[in-house]
Amino acid sequence: MQTVKMVITGPFSAGKTEFIRSISEIEVVSTEREITTPAEKRQKDVTTVAMDFGRITVDDDLVLYLFGTPGQRRFDFMWEILAEGMLGFVVMVDSSKPETFREAKSILETFRAYAPTPYVVAANKQDHPDAWSAEDLRIALRIEEGVKLLPCVAKDKESVKNVLLELLYSILEEMDT
Amino acid sequence: MPLKGELRDFSTTQLLNLINLAGKTGTLTIFKANKSGEFEEVNGKKREKITAGPERAKVSFRTGKLIYAMMDGQDGNLVSVLNKAGKLTDEQARIIRERAKNTTDKALALLLINANYVSQNDVVSCIQQHTLDVVYNLLSWNQEPFRFDDDVLPDNNRIQVPIDLENVIIEGARRIREIEELNQHLPNLDMALKFPENPKEKFKGIHLSVEEWRVVSFVNPKNSIRQIAKANNMSEIEIRRIVYGLEQAGLVELVKPPGMEQSVAAKTARRPAPAKPQVQKVVVNRLIDKIRSI
Ligand SMILES: Nc1nc2c(ncn2[C@@H]2O[C@H](COP(=O)(O)OP(=O)(O)O)[C@@H](O)[C@H]2O)c(=O)[nH]1
Ligand SMILES: [Mg+2]
Numbered sequence: 001m002q003t004v005k006m007v008i009t010g011p012f013s014a015g016k017t018e019f020i021r022s023i024s025e026i027e028v029v030s031t032e033r034e035i036t037t038p039a040e041k042r043q044k045d046v047t048t049v050a051m052d053f054g055r056i057t058v059d060d061d062l063v064l065y066l067f068g069t070p071g072q073r074r075f076d077f078m079w080e081i082l083a084e085g086m087l088g089f090v091v092m093v094d095s096s097k098p099e100t101f102r103e104a105k106s107i108l109e110t111f112r113a114y115a116p117t118p119y120v121v122a123a124n125k126q127d128h129p130d131a132w133s134a135e136d137l138r139i140a141l142r143i144e145e146g147v148k149l150l151p152c153v154a155k156d157k158e159s160v161k162n163v164l165l166e167l168l169y170s171i172l173e174e175m176d177t
Numbered sequence: 178m179p180l181k182g183e184l185r186d187f188s189t190t191q192l193l194n195l196i197n198l199a200g201k202t203g204t205l206t207i208f209k210a211n212k213s214g215e216f217e218e219v220n221g222k223k224r225e226k227i228t229a230g231p232e233r234a235k236v237s238f239r240t241g242k243l244i245y246a247m248m249d250g251q252d253g254n255l256v257s258v259l260n261k262a263g264k265l266t267d268e269q270a271r272i273i274r275e276r277a278k279n280t281t282d283k284a285l286a287l288l289l290i291n292a293n294y295v296s297q298n299d300v301v302s303c304i305q306q307h308t309l310d311v312v313y314n315l316l317s318w319n320q321e322p323f324r325f326d327d328d329v330l331p332d333n334n335r336i337q338v339p340i341d342l343e344n345v346i347i348e349g350a351r352r353i354r355e356i357e358e359l360n361q362h363l364p365n366l367d368m369a370l371k372f373p374e375n376p377k378e379k380f381k382g383i384h385l386s387v388e389e390w391r392v393v394s395f396v397n398p399k400n401s402i403r404q405i406a407k408a409n410n411m412s413e414i415e416i417r418r419i420v421y422g423l424e425q426a427g428l429v430e431l432v433k434p435p436g437m438e439q440s441v442a443a444k445t446a447r448r449p450a451p452a453k454p455q456v457q458k459v460v461v462n463r464l465i466d467k468i469r470s471i
Contacts, residue, residue: 140195
């Protein structure tokens, strides 16, 4: 059986878990939650590998795994491991939170340095009244013309499908060159 | 949907750049930053939440050009602008204000020009200067909440003198004092610079200072920013400020110099390079079919 993986990355609260949850056929194993007490915080540092994990079964011999990266920087040692062998990645951005744009761009650059795979940027939470449009985000984040920047609502399955399909189309194109 | 945010996350310079590149028409409103006493976590760091207080400034744009600005109630009406620039004495200003209460700025400008009080050139340059003063002032603000409303423009009685934003952005960057901000935007002086795709078009109508020209003359993917600074005898701060301005105005782009690529490659060679997935087209096509069918 062949398994392939894609990575869903982006800042904390960008909508990674929601995105994977919308399309995964299994309940998303999410280990990330509010850290409240210092004791819990300590414990979390030692014990938890915070990441989401979703699955889409194509048939008996092909399975796609979706990995959501932990948004917090202190887990970024995990990123490189996750990035290994990935087919492509999605950078999720909370379009309504400009305070996270800089972080989103920095995460994008970090992932791009790990592997030369295709990626798309999802301008998430387009249903939010404060959401910046995809076109404005492209300029704000300085995303090159050749990179797809897709409006997204992670709660909406059709929207998530569209993002994954666009990523797959980019992967196909890349194979042709 | 209006664009909303805070200048501490998205600076005035970045906003001007966005408005310029997107060719936007509308009005940017900046509010007083009121501390809320509540805290929020942003990118893993705690900070105090800000709420929007009263309006402090308004700046309007038409198709990406600056056309109007006002700050803290000084709305930049023609008489006060000419008065401030010394083109009208206080006494003249007082009399005109009294007699021309209900005259629009446009009509008033015609009257003043016809009566030889001022020239057309005075009117244009004083209004332009007023607008620029407000905007340059705004560039040093680094906390305030803002909102950009598409297609909202000042009333038509105003004399609007369109100003290209590229020059404003460059001049603005010249005025940015905070080294920290520059450091943040340009963390690595080992990067090199290259010209954009259509340099001729971009440079058209741009006024560069001598310092900027000195940097521009060294732009080459082989020269690191650090080397350019050294060749020009510039400090880190000076070179950062200039490169930042040129980059924000889209006149240069950052690239990795050839040496740097090598050292990154050398670094990655130490551990097994991430294997390129051995995936065939047929697999990708199956994934596509599956996701379409969900
Ligand atoms: N309005 C709206 N809210 C969203 C969307 N996607 C995620 N959220 C909400 O944003 C919050 C953070 O989402 P989550 O998936 O946990 O973010 P993560 O930290 O990236 O995994 C949650 O409250 C979600 O319900 C969206 O497209 N629209
Ligand atoms: Mg999550």
